[in-house]
Amino acid sequence: MEKLKSLKEELKTNTKKNNLYMFAIDGILITVIQQLVWSNVNLFAELLGATAEQLSFMTFLNQIVTVAILFPMGIVSDRVKNKRIILNGALIMLMIFYFFSALTPVFGEYALYIFIPIISFGAAGRQLYLSTWNAFFKDATPESDRNDTMAVRTRFTLILGVIIPLITGFILSTTDQDATKVMIHQCYIVTAIFTALLLIFVLKKIRGGDVEVKVDASGKKEKIDLKDAFYTITHNKPYMFFMMCLFLFYVSWQIDWTIWYYGRVHYLELNEFMLSLSNVAGTFGQFIAIGFWKKINEKKGVRFGAMFGAYGLAFASVSIIVSTLIYEAGHTTLAYVAFMVIWFCANLPQTVNTLNLPLCLMEVVDPKYSALCISLFTILTTFTNAIMPSIGVAIYNAFGGDADAFRTTYTIIFFLRLATGTLWMYRWRKMRKEENNAA
Numbered sequence: 001m002e003k004l005k006s007l008k009e010e011l012k013t014n015t016k017k018n019n020l021y022m023f024a025i026d027g028i029l030i031t032v033i034q035q036l037v038w039s040n041v042n043l044f045a046e047l048l049g050a051t052a053e054q055l056s057f058m059t060f061l062n063q064i065v066t067v068a069i070l071f072p073m074g075i076v077s078d079r080v081k082n083k084r085i086i087l088n089g090a091l092i093m094l095m096i097f098y099f100f101s102a103l104t105p106v107f108g109e110y111a112l113y114i115f116i117p118i119i120s121f122g123a124a125g126r127q128l129y130l131s132t133w134n135a136f137f138k139d140a141t142p143e144s145d146r147n148d149t150m151a152v153r154t155r156f157t158l159i160l161g162v163i164i165p166l167i168t169g170f171i172l173s174t175t176d177q178d179a180t181k182v183m184i185h186q187c188y189i190v191t192a193i194f195t196a197l198l199l200i201f202v203l204k205k206i207r208g209g210d211v212e213v214k215v216d217a218s219g220k221k222e223k224i225d226l227k228d229a230f231y232t233i234t235h236n237k238p239y240m241f242f243m244m245c246l247f248l249f250y251v252s253w254q255i256d257w258t259i260w261y262y263g264r265v266h267y268l269e270l271n272e273f274m275l276s277l278s279n280v281a282g283t284f285g286q287f288i289a290i291g292f293w294k295k296i297n298e299k300k301g302v303r304f305g306a307m308f309g310a311y312g313l314a315f316a317s318v319s320i321i322v323s324t325l326i327y328e329a330g331h332t333t334l335a336y337v338a339f340m341v342i343w344f345c346a347n348l349p350q351t352v353n354t355l356n357l358p359l360c361l362m363e364v365v366d367p368k369y370s371a372l373c374i375s376l377f378t379i380l381t382t383f384t385n386a387i388m389p390s391i392g393v394a395i396y397n398a399f400g401g402d403a404d405a406f407r408t409t410y411t412i413i414f415f416l417r418l419a420t421g422t423l424w425m426y427r428w429r430k431m432r433k434e435e436n437n438a439a
Helices: 002-013 015-047 052-077 084-140 143-173 178-205 226-234 237-254 259-266 272-300 302-328 332-347 351-364 367-398 403-438
Strands: none
Touching: 002 015, 015 052, 015 084, 015 143, 015 178, 052 084, 052 367, 084 143, 084 178, 084 351, 084 367, 143 178, 143 272, 143 351, 226 237, 226 367, 237 302, 237 351, 237 367, 237 403, 259 272, 259 302, 259 367, 259 403, 272 302, 272 332, 272 351, 302 332, 302 351, 302 403, 351 367, 367 403
């Protein structure tokens, strides 16, 4: 009790430590919300009668609504004194639509048609929170503290990202009754709503984040000049170069988001337990590497580590190519071991995808339009997520839709990811040279 009391007193006077703890708790709570609802949304929709085509449409609608909301809200966010206001608004939006989504089963055969648009707006609220959070974190956290704070937060989000799906999946597996499963999903949503309420309270505890709001001669807020915003952002060379690298990175990352699952199930024949085990192995690899990459960031800067995330993804391609070849040769156990070991090793550098990329973004956004820059970042990744998994499937089918076609597709993905890592390396060397010349 004395230690707890001492910590409370320290947090009152030590802003850095207070914000480090609060951002960590914030990461825990938003991960709980995401895993309780978004990780189970397809299962819930299927219980309401969704077909594969309707699930695809739901994903598409989620992305369309998200893009439609993020751009104008990015402009609004740059006009408020503290982006905590937008974060609270996003959570309130999320809670409202989650609440109504939990009620949709009462509409019987029409439940699905009501659920899909409602949950799409709930998802947009979640994405608005995640996008605005980056801008708020930038405003509230000095650059010298960002690496430490983000590393601590990432530790919790990674481990909870594995634990919560295991728990929720186990609870759902305890019953075969669809009606009972629907009630469990409703309980998950209600729990997420109360977690969002708690998150609003935690956000109040984070100090800082205020920015200067420009006013005109009459004392009113200056209107956003979209022409100036477009010109400023497009002529910000470091930002545009970062977005180009990011676009190729997400293209190479998201292209296998559908065939990755398909290949593990059909060409390695992993059961539910083995699929869960592979997820745990990957996340554990990222978790134990956080401390290492945090130190690398301190010594080399956050731009240096970015390339290794892409190289890790390339190595992940090797895991599925090699293991399926071994499996086809009749060495089942060896194939599973090879897959798990290579997959685990491939995830050791992928920590930087969560840790470094947001920090790289914060280095290059224009201070005047920081929220809009970050919204465009989220819009870009949403756009690539909408099309790249389908392109991956199209390539796989074009080569014949069998095991050989699967490995051919992953060979292409392997070289694409190598190219992405090389582009990140070029960016690091180019910007380092520019900084050395400027000095």
